[in-house]
Amino acid sequence: MVGDGLNSPRHQGGKTVTSENQNIFPDKYSMRNTRILNLKRVGLKGLSEDIIETACAELVNAVSLEDNLLTELPWELHRMSELLTDLDLSKNKxxxxxxxxxxxxxxxxxxxxxNLLRALPMEFAGLQTLCELNISHNRFDHLPSCIYELEKLEKLVANDNKIKQIDASDCGLGALRQLNYLNLNNNDIQLVPPVLGNLTNITKLKLSGNPFRQPRHQILASGTGAILNYLRGRIPM
Known part of the structure; x- marks a missing residue:
């Protein structure tokens, strides 16, 4: 059981229920056929061991916990560490x-x-198979440095945070050689570094809704190629 006391799921009549007495035990045959544990919008405040045990037995590799009341990454998921390929914790707390x-x-x-995230643990850098990361609509004021260690990362969605600057150096975004999609819309970025233009592996770049003055809106609206070309033209000789 989850160790958060009164908010943990519990057993009643052999079923796993939330604190609101709603039966949330998923159908194991559905898990077997889809390899997905789907617990969207069921008022979850934690996960129970029996749900994870069943998911492991059915070789589930995708877990969706979208739109619940979770406040942290559920500890019980560690039992699925060698199975999990897709994890959705969006729209929680x-x-x-x-x-x-x-x-x-x-x-x-x-x-x-x-969610309400301000940071990621440095251990996040160990996710060397991660291709897509969405941290949008959180409370980050910078991109966590552990992200720059994710060598397989192709898509980074970080819009609608409070990010103030872009690190496009070889120790920052420049280290992500596979990155082709970057969304930094609606942050608090004051300056776009010209060296960002050297990251030609990026084929989709979104920077709208920030307070910087250059590049202007017309260039942003012209697409990623125009943005990168403009930035490269501003790199000091």
């Missing part, structure tokens, strides 16, 4: 990610959007 996240040795996609 998550403010903390446990360091055991580094055990997800096969994970390719994580959605943490619409």
């Amino acid at each position: 998550v403010s903390f990610i446990h360091s055991f996240v580094s055990r997800f040795s096969r994970i390719t996609r994580i959605n943490l959007s619409c």
Whole structure:
């Protein structure tokens, strides 16, 4: 059981229920056929061991916990560390990610959007199979440095935070050689560094809704190629 006391799921009549007495035990045959544990919008405040045990037995590799009441990455998921490839924790109240996240040795996609996150643990850098990360609609004031260690990362969605600057150096975004999609819309970015234009692996770049003056809206509206060309033209000789 989850160790959060009164808010944990509990057993009644052999079923796993939330604190609101709603039966939320998923159908194991559906899990077997789809390899998905789907617990969207069921008022979850935690996960029970029996749900995870069943998911492991059915070789589930995708877990959706979207739109619940979770405040952290559920500890019980560590039992799925060698199975999990897709994790959706969007639309919760998550403010903390446990360091055991580094055990997800096969994970390719994580959605943490619409939560209360301000930071990610350094152990996040261990997710060397991660291709897609969504941290939009959180409270980040900078991109966590652990993200720059994700060598397989192709898509980074970080719009609608409070990010103030872009690190496009070889130790920042420049280290992500596979990155082709970057969304930094609606942040608090004051300056776009010209060296960002050197990251030609990026084919989709979104920067609208920030307070910087250059590039102007007309260039932003012209697409990624125009933005990168403009930035390269401003790199000092």
